[in-house]
Amino acid sequence: MNIQHFQIPFVVLSAATFDYFLGEPAKWHPLIGFGKYAEFLEKKLNMQPAAEPDPNIQVAAIETEIKLKKNGVFALLAAIAPFVLLATLLQDDQSIKLIFQCLCLYLAIGASSLSSHATEVANALEAKDLQLARKKVSYIVSRDTENLDKDAIAKAAVESVLENGCDAVFGAIFWFVVGGAPGVVLYRLANTLDAMWGYKNPRFINFGWAAARFDDLLNFVPARLTALTYASLGKFKIAIRCWLKQAPSWYSPNAGPVMAAGAGALFVSLGGNAVYHNQLKERPMLGEGPPPGPSDIRKATELVNRGMLAWIVILLIAGACNA
Numbered sequence: 001m002n003i004q005h006f007q008i009p010f011v012v013l014s015a016a017t018f019d020y021f022l023g024e025p026a027k028w029h030p031l032i033g034f035g036k037y038a039e040f041l042e043k044k045l046n047m048q049p050a051a052e053p054d055p056n057i058q059v060a061a062i063e064t065e066i067k068l069k070k071n072g073v074f075a076l077l078a079a080i081a082p083f084v085l086l087a088t089l090l091q092d093d094q095s096i097k098l099i100f101q102c103l104c105l106y107l108a109i110g111a112s113s114l115s116s117h118a119t120e121v122a123n124a125l126e127a128k129d130l131q132l133a134r135k136k137v138s139y140i141v142s143r144d145t146e147n148l149d150k151d152a153i154a155k156a157a158v159e160s161v162l163e164n165g166c167d168a169v170f171g172a173i174f175w176f177v178v179g180g181a182p183g184v185v186l187y188r189l190a191n192t193l194d195a196m197w198g199y200k201n202p203r204f205i206n207f208g209w210a211a212a213r214f215d216d217l218l219n220f221v222p223a224r225l226t227a228l229t230y231a232s233l234g235k236f237k238i239a240i241r242c243w244l245k246q247a248p249s250w251y252s253p254n255a256g257p258v259m260a261a262g263a264g265a266l267f268v269s270l271g272g273n274a275v276y277h278n279q280l281k282e283r284p285m286l287g288e289g290p291p292p293g294p295s296d297i298r299k300a301t302e303l304v305n306r307g308m309l310a311w312i313v314i315l316l317i318a319g320a321c322n323a
Helices: 003-022 030-045 058-091 097-108 111-126 130-138 150-197 209-232 236-249 255-266 294-322
Strands: 269-271 274-276 279-281 285-287
Touching: 003 097, 003 111, 003 150, 003 294, 030 058, 030 150, 058 097, 058 150, 058 209, 097 150, 111 130, 111 150, 111 294, 130 150, 150 209, 150 255, 150 269, 150 294, 209 236, 209 255, 209 294, 236 255, 236 285, 255 269, 255 285, 255 294
Parallel strands: none
Antiparallel strands: 269 285, 274 279
C-alpha cells in the first residue's frame, strides 16, 4: 500500500481536527497581517479622483475607470503572488511539507468559528434576547441588523452559514486537493480580498472589480460541489429543484446555487429583501418551506459539518482505491 495516496485525506482530516479542537487563533492570525498589507496596497493604488468625473465628459470617466481597474489588477497580483510563491517554495521542502500543508489548511478552514458564531445567535434567539441576537448576527453578515425581527435574524444567520460553508470550508478543501498549500493560500487570500474590495460602491466598483471576478472564478466549481453536498445530505429533490429554478435569479453566480440548494435541503425559505448600508436590496426568495428559526440555524451548521465529514470520507475512499 502506497501511503502517499493518503497524504491529502490525512492533511484534510488533521486540519479539520485542529480547527475543531483549537478553533481560529485568537492572536497572530496570518490573515490579520495580510489584511493590513491589503489595506496599504489599496490606499496606495485606489486613487479616486478628488471629485467625481463629470458624467458629460465621457472620455475622462472611461479613462478613470480603466485606470482604477488596472490598478486593481496590479494590487490583486501584488497582494497574492508573493505568498503563493512562498507557499510553493516551502511545500517543496520535504522535511516540513506535511506540517506546512496542515498549517495552511487549518488556518484557511473556519468551520469551528462559523459554528460558534451561529450557535451564539441561536442561543440568543432561544433566550428571546433580540438585542443580543442582532449583535451576534452582525458579526457574520454584512446587512444592517439594528431593526431585524427574530425571523429575519434567523434567516440572516442561516444564509451566512450556508454561504460561508463554501467560502470557509469546502472551497478551501477543494483548492487544497487541487493545488496543495499554494492552492489553498491562493484561494483564502483571494477570498479575503473579495471581502475587502469586492463592493459595488463608488470606492470599489472599479478598483475591486478584479478581486471580485477572480474570487468568482475560484469559487465556480467549489460552489456547485457545495450545493451538491447540501442536497445530498438533506431533502435532495427539493434542493435540486430550488437550485435549478432559483439560483439563476440570484445576484451572485456562486452564492445562488449554494444558498438555494442549502435552503431546499433544510426545507426553509430564505432570501427576500434586505437592507445593506441603509439601502434596500431586492432579493428573490430561495428555498421552500417555513421561515427558519433557531433550530434551523443549528441544522445549517450541522449540514456544513456533516458535509465536511463526507468530503473527508470520500477522500479516504479515493486514497484507498488508488493505493
